[in-house]
Amino acid sequence: MGRIADYAERLFLILLSATFLQAMLTNAVAHPYVLLLCVSETLPVFLMIIRRPGEMAMKPYPFFLAFVGTAAPLLVRPVAGGFQLLPDAVIAGLMTLGVGINVSAKLALWRSFGLAPANRGVRSGGPYKFIRHPMYLGYFVTQVGFLLANLTLGNLIKYLVTWTVQVLRIREEEKFLLKDAAYRDLARQVKFRLVPGVY
Template sequence: MLSLFAYAAVRQWLAAPQRITLLLLFVSVFVTIGLSLFARIPVKRDWRPLAFICSMGGTYYFLAVRLSPGSHLVSESVGATLQLLGIFWQLFAKASLRRSFGILPANRGVVSRGAYRFVRHPMYLGYFITDMGFLLVNFGLQNLLVYSCQFALQVVRIVREEQLLSHDDGYRSYKTRVRFRVIPGVF
């Protein structure tokens, strides 16, 4: 699936090389999927249907994104800047986790260093910033629906993950120190 997406994205980008946001969307997707291949396998994962559907939908949503140009709500450079900030934040969050990164909700150990000092799910913040950068430059009804569904799936995914992690004393203690899940002051 990643190969098909890469082919379509690169074709669109070669036709319009000024569309940096398209190239950065590909980089973001590749980092997420690529790094998940090196994740440590947890003892227990949440394989229940809702968790599985939200995790897969929240990860592979990019297959439904319309890659052809849409309306520009912001300039390409503003969108690309947001995407770069989001990608760098994702990398910081993943480096903070080391190999404790995965797609399905699981307890791979409580991490409270690095990006996890600021919010409990910093990777999702990175995804949100990256996705907003692309959406604002490639706006259209299809992309609005895809990203709205993706954000909803990520919220359910976060809630499911926290339900699983809340059985851990260390995580309950961590939640008292770091109040917000994704966006400080909001959620």
């Protein structure tokens, strides 16, 4: 059952990312910063393909959160009629910061990356020295940048759903990972989950 879930998760992400890329790349000339969002949201495809096996949470709720948390941000689109709150240079800077955090977290995880909660080895290097879930922080910063450049009701709703689900997802990952003594040690050393000094 675990192997079927593993392959289904990979196939889902590949198909969803392909449609996302197709929609985004058609707008890359007019809005070059969308390339940053493409990197942030599609790097998982490569990491999913090369990841190592590990113990996964098999309950429906964590899978549902992983599905929604991954699918919802892939549904946003750049829009000509959207309301842009900041200049392109500021948007690009914010999104670059988010992608930097995100990519550094993914590189630290490398073959341990997954969607549903899983334990493929506890990582404590790179940005994991400062917060326990830096990848989600990177997503949030990148997505806020994109939203500030493409503010529509539809994009706002998709991101509000995403951010709510990501917090719930962190809680589920924590429940699963805290079964591991190595992760409990990390949680004692790294106090905050998502934002230093806040949560």
